[in-house]
Amino acid sequence: MFSIREVTKTNNAGRLALSFMLQLAVVAVTIAIILAPSAASARRSPPTPQNFHVTAQTAYTITVAWNPPGNNSGEFDYHLSGAYGVTPAVLPKTATSYTFTRLHSGNQYWLFIYARDSNGNTSGTANTTTRTLLDTTPPTTGPSVTVTDVGSNYISLSWTAAQDDCPFLSYQVSVNGDPSTEPSPNMSATLRFLQPQTSYTLTVRGRDEGRFWSPFSAPVTVTTLPPNPNDHTPPTTPANLSAYSFGDGSAEMQIQWSESTDNFDAQANIRYDVYINGVFEDVRFGSGGPITDYGVFGQNTIEVIATDTAGNASPPATTTLFIQ
16 A cells, blocks of 8 residues: 555656656647748749740840749749750849840740759749841951961961851861862861962951851961971871771771871871772871771771871881671
8 A cells, every 4th residue: 555645756756747748748849830931941942933035136145034033932043044055044033134145046946944942942934935036247357367387288377256246157268269178167277288388378257157258367478388308207107007897788987097206297297198999088187087988898908108298108007807
């Protein structure tokens, strides 16, 4: 049997435990109430951008705009992009417009925008479609040409850009008034197969996507050098010559080799003549390929000869390839 004192002590301990448990429950509820908005905020997506629309376009740019977000919309960034070569952009919440650049003339573009917060929550996507204008304006000024290197049978040159709104100009070099290169986005070129001690007049012009040409650059006259009288040694024979067929039922093959060296000429100016079954098929400068050529079904003999600017030719590198 329990004494009255023992029963009273037991009841007091129970009341204390119950009181402590109730206090813990109150603390837990209080913490949950405090954290609930933060958790909800972490799960809430940013608002979808509204009224996303095109405000202006040129032949190479498109400007879009959208409404500012409402109050209490949280913190986020805007993500913009599109199809057909559009460069993506990330903008702050305060932005309400953007201009896409380096687009192509007369092309249709699908553009879109969405919002994303630091928790990875994303809004819905707004989008629009439009077309850039056609380019109707030629470049206003021509390039400015600089000669960077001269040899006995080559001239290297570079140039500044023609002035135009087109970001994708192509350039063509003319020699003595005749086009010498195909239009290319490159800003430099090396003219090959020239004669020693000969004067050449060079000009460059640019072309935009509307196929309008710029004015020609100011002409530059250059005289090639005489062959090096002290150069009597050919380049080294091209090493590691190899070839393989594509195995697709054709006589097409790929050929590659390691570049030669020369006692006077830089590797970039060494010429490589490629022969297949004794017939001249290709020429490269300063490169070991790979190149693609055609042989015959059956046994093929491939030769590559390196020649310097003085005309000294290496012994041929040789390999064989059987094409079934």
